[in-house]
Amino acid sequence: MRAVEFHEFGGPEVLRMTDAPDPEPGTGEVTIDVAYAGVNFADTKARAVGYRVPALPFRPGLEVSGRIRAIGAGVEGLRPGQEVAALTPHSGYAEIALAPASTVFALPAGVSLRTGATLPTVLPTVQALVHEVGRLRAGETVLVQGAAGGVGTVAGQVARLGGAGAVYGVVSRAEKVEEALKYGYDAVFVGDDFTAGVQRATSGRGVDLALDPVGGDTLRRSLDSLARFGRLVSFGNAGGAAPWQLGQDDLYPRGLSVSGFSILALAQDDPEALRSIAGKSFLLAAGGEVELPVTAEFSLDRAAEAHRLMDTRATTGKLLLSVAGK
Template sequence: MQHRLGDFGQPEGETVTGLEVSGQIVGLGEPGGGGVSGLAVGDAVVAYLSDGGGYAEYAVAPASLVFPLGGLGLRTGGAAALVLTTAYGVLAGAARIAPGDTVLIHAAAGGVGSAAAQLARALGAGAVYGTVSTPEKAEYARRFGYEAVFVREGFVDAVREATGGRGVDIVLDPVGGPTRLASFDVLAPFGRVAVYGEAARHPDLHLPVLALWKNNRTLTGYNIGDLARRDPALLRTHAPRSLSLAASGAVRIDITDEYLLENAAEAHRVLQAGANRGKAVLKVS
């Protein structure tokens, strides 16, 4: 959706949206399959498409970002490449989660948020809290193992009370704006705000560095597209680990909506209205 809205700049020429897919391999590399190893025609795989192209019956993916399903079904796999890899990367890579850490996840009912709550548990988090925009989303999000889920307005006081005034070690923020700014107020000493999106589309913040230094706070970020371009080998460590946790049952991707490919515009309308919960997928008929 953010690509369509132009949040990442204007595309060069015609582009096809869609950053994650699952399916069967129908061709490899150059004619004859040169340059690709470890994959075969007919394999069931999941792929991250750093340059888009997923809203299609056939997609072209770099071999370095194609992964075996490993026991996941195609439907679940189609919802996994971006969501699970981002959730794992922001926790393990950007936030450097450690056993016993307490975690606060904004947009707790979304695709990444619901996966991140479960991944945080699997990675040893001591407690996991969430925030959402409505009470209805709070009720939905609680099924993913949160200690408590708060409506985002007024979350600072709620988190402080829940943690006995200590705050949390990690905040995952895909929202931005006032939510991001207020997140620093709930950090424990050496706490980290890990940014991985700008869903609310607020203007960028101008943060005073002195406040970070004087209060032992850290701001960090995770962008899967940048990682795919500059260090695909590191990205290849994040994706299989998160996919294996899903295949083992430790993490469940909750697919709440399924649209035919030709109805993708309707899926975007739901996302843009903020009415989504869990993960939506597009099905090629």
């Protein structure tokens, strides 16, 4: 089979198309004939700095859609030929992906394979951020960093569906504002000065819930944007800053709370919890309540171009690799 791997860390040019043996499922595993593979920031971070890379050579790819090729011993509820979406432990950039059966999900009726490739990381992540960890209550206000990205476009919609009184977004560039406003946001702020915009929009009160994938100074500014008793959920460190540290002086005066979430950690530590969250969130796509915009699509042999585009930080929505998609 064809697969994309890298043998050293670096820019998009280190991605190479290779011929690899067809994987066979072991106990509790499934192989999938890949139709589409999602392109995620975690893939570019793995390529550039070795994020979650245990050894080289390495094959990126966290999520795919396709049809089950074969199932291993002990797998129940899945069958060959079934259309599925899956979280793949860094094996998705290939014609055949190997995945634990616990992170393989049957596609709901009416959800295409193309849309299916956008589901495994984004929808469960947003469901967890807004409801499981963020514990949004009706009427509360929400602030989302990266509002025009894959998670951001969905977070605005899910927060609105969850009864948020107002949803505010932050984007890195002015040209992304119009795109973000399509997905449930009342206002979208540009760049590092978003705290002032939040204070103006909320008459100085701040927001009840902030979702931050950036870390560093952006996380600090998100914390400053919270109302009394507000909650912040960190779900990444896209800015590459040193791990953040908060103390009593940051939290006690306004009764603030800070939590964290990782979809990959959940998949590894508690796959049943992931399955429950994914089941709830996939219904939103099946029912047409949430739109997951795909803004660029590349063939498998153009994976380096997809990474190059993502590295510009100018992308919006979701990027896909079309492996055998129609």
